[in-house]
Amino acid sequence: xxxxxxxxxxxxxxxxxxxxxxxxxxxxxxxxxxxxxxxxxxxxxxxxxxxxxxxxxxxxxxxxxxxxxxxxxxxxxxxxxxxxxxxxxxxxxxxxxxxxxxxxxxxxxxxxxxxxxxxxxxxxxxxxxxxxxxxxxxxxxxxxxxxxxxxxxxxxxxxxxxxxxxxxxxxxxxxxxxxxxxxxxxxxxxxxxxxxxxxxxxxxxxxxxxxxxxxxxxxxxxxxxxxxxxxxxxxxxxxxxxxxxxxxxxxxxxxxxxxxxxxxxxxxxxxxxxxxxxxxxxxxxxxxxxxxxxxxxxxxxxxxxxxxxxxxxxxxxxxxxxxxxxxxxxxxxxxxxxxxxxxxxxxxxxxxxxxxxxxxxxxxxxxxxxxxxxxxxxxxxxxxxxxxxxxxxxxxxxxxxxxxxxxxxxxxxxxxxxxxxxxxxxxxxxxxxxxxxxxxxxxxxxxxxxxxxxxxxxxxxxxxxxxxxxxxxxxxxx
Numbered sequence: 001x002x003x004x005x006x007x008x009x010x011x012x013x014x015x016x017x018x019x020x021x022x023x024x025x026x027x028x029x030x031x032x033x034x035x036x037x038x039x040x041x042x043x044x045x046x047x048x049x050x051x052x053x054x055x056x057x058x059x060x061x062x063x064x065x066x067x068x069x070x071x072x073x074x075x076x077x078x079x080x081x082x083x084x085x086x087x088x089x090x091x092x093x094x095x096x097x098x099x100x101x102x103x104x105x106x107x108x109x110x111x112x113x114x115x116x117x118x119x120x121x122x123x124x125x126x127x128x129x130x131x132x133x134x135x136x137x138x139x140x141x142x143x144x145x146x147x148x149x150x151x152x153x154x155x156x157x158x159x160x161x162x163x164x165x166x167x168x169x170x171x172x173x174x175x176x177x178x179x180x181x182x183x184x185x186x187x188x189x190x191x192x193x194x195x196x197x198x199x200x201x202x203x204x205x206x207x208x209x210x211x212x213x214x215x216x217x218x219x220x221x222x223x224x225x226x227x228x229x230x231x232x233x234x235x236x237x238x239x240x241x242x243x244x245x246x247x248x249x250x251x252x253x254x255x256x257x258x259x260x261x262x263x264x265x266x267x268x269x270x271x272x273x274x275x276x277x278x279x280x281x282x283x284x285x286x287x288x289x290x291x292x293x294x295x296x297x298x299x300x301x302x303x304x305x306x307x308x309x310x311x312x313x314x315x316x317x318x319x320x321x322x323x324x325x326x327x328x329x330x331x332x333x334x335x336x337x338x339x340x341x342x343x344x345x346x347x348x349x350x351x352x353x354x355x356x357x358x359x360x361x362x363x364x365x366x367x368x369x370x371x372x373x374x375x376x377x378x379x380x381x382x383x384x385x386x387x388x389x390x391x392x393x394x395x396x397x398x399x400x401x402x403x404x405x406x407x408x409x410x411x412x413x414x415x416x417x418x419x420x421x422x423x424x425x426x427x428x429x430x431x432x433x434x435x436x437x438x439x440x441x442x443x444x445x446x447x448x449x450x451x452x453x454x455x456x457x458x459x460x461x462x463x464x465x466x467x468x469x470x471x472x473x474x475x476x477x478x
Contacts, residue, residue, distance in 0.1 A: 080161060080164075080165070080195065081161055081164035081165035081195055081198065082157070082160060082161060082164045082195055082198045082199050082202060083195045083196045083198070083199035083200075084153065084157055084199060085199070086196055086199035086200060086203060087153070087156075087198075087199040087200070087202045087203035087206070088149070088150075088153055088203065089203065090199070090200055090203030090204055090207065091149045091153075091202075091203040091204070091206045091207035091210070092146055092149060092207070093203075093207065094203065094204050094206075094207025094208055094210075095145045095146050095149060095207050095210050095211070096146075098211075099211040099212075099238075101238075103211070103234065103238060105144055105145040105146055105210075105211075105234065106144065106234060107144055108142045108143065108144050108147075108233055108234075112142055112233040113141075113142040115142075115233070115251065116140060116141075116142035116231045116233060116251070116255075117140045117142070119231070119248075119251045119252050119254075119255035120137065120140040120229045120231065120255045120258065120259055121140065122252065122255070123252060123255035123256040123258070123259040123350075124137060124259045126256065126350040126351070126354060127256065127259055127260060127263065127346065127350055129350070130346045130349040130350045130408065131260070131263060131346050131408060131412060132408045132409045132412045132413075133263040133264065133266075133267045133412055134263070134267070135259070135262075135263060135266075136227060136229075136259075136262035136263040136264070136265060136266025136267060137227060137228070137229035137259060137262045137263075137266075138226075138227035138228065139227065139228050139229070140228075140229050140230070141228055141229070141230045142230070142231060142232070142233055143230050143231070143232050144232070144234070145210040145211060145232060145234065145235070146210070148210050148213065148216075148230075148232055149206060149207065149210050151216070151223075151224050151225060151228075151230070152206070152216065152223040152224055153206070155221065155222065155223040155224070156202060156206055156223070158276055159221075159276065159279055160198070160202055162279065162280045162283035162284075163279070163282070163283045164195070164198045165283070166283045166284065211235070212235065213232060213235060214231060214232055214235045214236050214239055214254050214258075215229075215230055215231050215232065215254060215257070215258040215261075216228070216229070216230040216258065216261075217257070217258060217261035217262070217265075219336075220261075220336040220339045220340050221275055221276075221336075222261070222265045222272055226265070226266070227262070227266060229255075229258050229259055229262045230258065231251070231254060231255060231258060236250060236251055236254055239254065243357075243360065243361070243364060245357040245360060245361065246357070249355050249356070249357050249361070250361065252351075252355060253347070253351055253355060253357075253358065253361040253362075256347045256350055256351055257343055257347050257365070260342075260343045260346050260347050261339075261343055264339060264342060264343065264415070267415075268415045270417075270418060271335075271339070271415070274335060274418055275332060275335055275336065275339075278328050278329075278331050278332035278335065279328075279332065281324070281327075281328040281331075282324075282325050282328035282329060282332070284324065285322050285323075285324025285325040285327075285328060330424060333391065333424075334391070334423065334424045334427070335418075335421075337391035337392050337394070337395040337427065338395050338399075338421055338422065340369075340392045340395065340396075341391075341392055341393075341394070341395025341396040341397075341398065341399050342395070342396075342399050344362070344365075344366075344392070344395075344396040344399075345396050345399040345400045345403065346399075347362075348362055348396075348400075349400075349403070366392070366393070369392060370392075391424075391427055394427040394428070394430065395422075395427060397430055398422055398426065398427060398430035398433065398434065399411060401430055401431070401434045402414070402434055405434050405435065406434075
């Protein structure tokens with residue numbers, strides 16, 4: 001877990017605004033542009049007496065109008081825990097600035113769309129021989145980075161809103177009821193600013209991520225619309241730029257991964273809600289350290305409400321590690337590892353005899369995940385989750401062993417119910433899981449089926465025995 005998953009604590013660097021931003025090293029654009037260390041800007045050094053300094057930085061007079069306009073939008077926001085209009089706007093702005101290597105976003109041309117469509121369709125054909133799950137792609141699409149932002153924001157909203165809402169409510173819940181009445185306007189203002197600042201952080205993070213992802217499932221979650229297999233041609237080209245691998249092979253390998261994810265999410269109907277539910281469970285487990293705020297409340301002078309504002313700027317909200325959070329994160333990490341491991345295993349099986357560079361591409365992808373790439377960093381910042389690369393490799397080996405021991409159908413049948421999947425303990429002992437006696441669910445299925453039919457009439461069940469027990473009243477005449 002990230003030590004400060006919500007960014008409370010150390011302040012972010014100033015954004016690249018005005019003349020100050022032009023002097024910055026462009027190679028620093030990814031992390032500093034994201035501002036992901038402190039979405040709210042509270043804490044020591046966050047602009048001293050000016051809580052907005054960390055957001056606006058040093059500006060020339062020409063920028064002040066836009067700055068105050070943005071400030072007005074922050075203070076007037078009355079929506080949910082995240083200002084998603086601002087998130088979308090900032091994500092699009094981040095995309096338009098390009099990536100640190102100078103690559104700018106561009107519209108996808110007809111030839112690129114054709115190449116992506118052909119690669120995804122061929123990938124689906126290859127996967128038919130290595131998994132019992134049929135195609136999950138209803139359509140194929142080639143996205144620009146801006147189009148990826150538009151298509152994935154609904155999923156980000158579902159992921160982030162529960163976390164942001166819990167943190168926002170904590171700001172007001174920690175005050176006694178009588179104190180909330182006095183501090184109401186201030187708490188309302190802070191919540192409005194919180195929604196806007198969360199929106200700013202998420203927008204910058206998603207915009208930065210748009211410059212790196214190659215499809216709609218890079219972080220193991222279905223971020224795009226259901227049934228729509230997608231690749232980003234510009235980022236696919238960047239992925240294979242220094243690999244000395246033909247571009248067609250790079251595109252096909254990444255298409256295999258995208259198509260495999262689509263099959264899994266399309267034909268395991270509980271999987272999406274299982275993953276997103278773990279995020280919501282994590283949000284419900286958040287507890288905020290209020291000891292500093294309680295000290296302030298005990299000495300609060302209603303005639304000096306700025307004391308509370310000063311306290312809010314000192315980084316007093318530090319999310320704690322609770323058993324609920326740890327359990328939810330462990331469940332989510334294991335599920336994501338199983339998803340990625342299954343995809344890795346079936347893609348390798350499909351590609352090893354068809355793509356000469358399949359091993360190199362597989363290792364490149366694994367290293368990309370193991371190095372804590374932007375997808376993992378963004379996810380860790382937004383919900384406090386870091387994927388463990390060791391788990392991904394262990395899961396891949398387990399799925400490969402299951403294929404050898406039980407065949408394609410036996411392996412894929414484990415996705416029928418979450419209770420049938422390997423656990424974190426099974427990833428530590430894959431051989432024990434692969435070779436242990438398979439559970440027989442036939443009796444359970446029979447019982448559930450009978451229960452679903454409801455109570456039966458005497459004439460429909462055990463007619464002969466019932467007739468004997470109560471003198472033949474319930475059965476046929478003897």
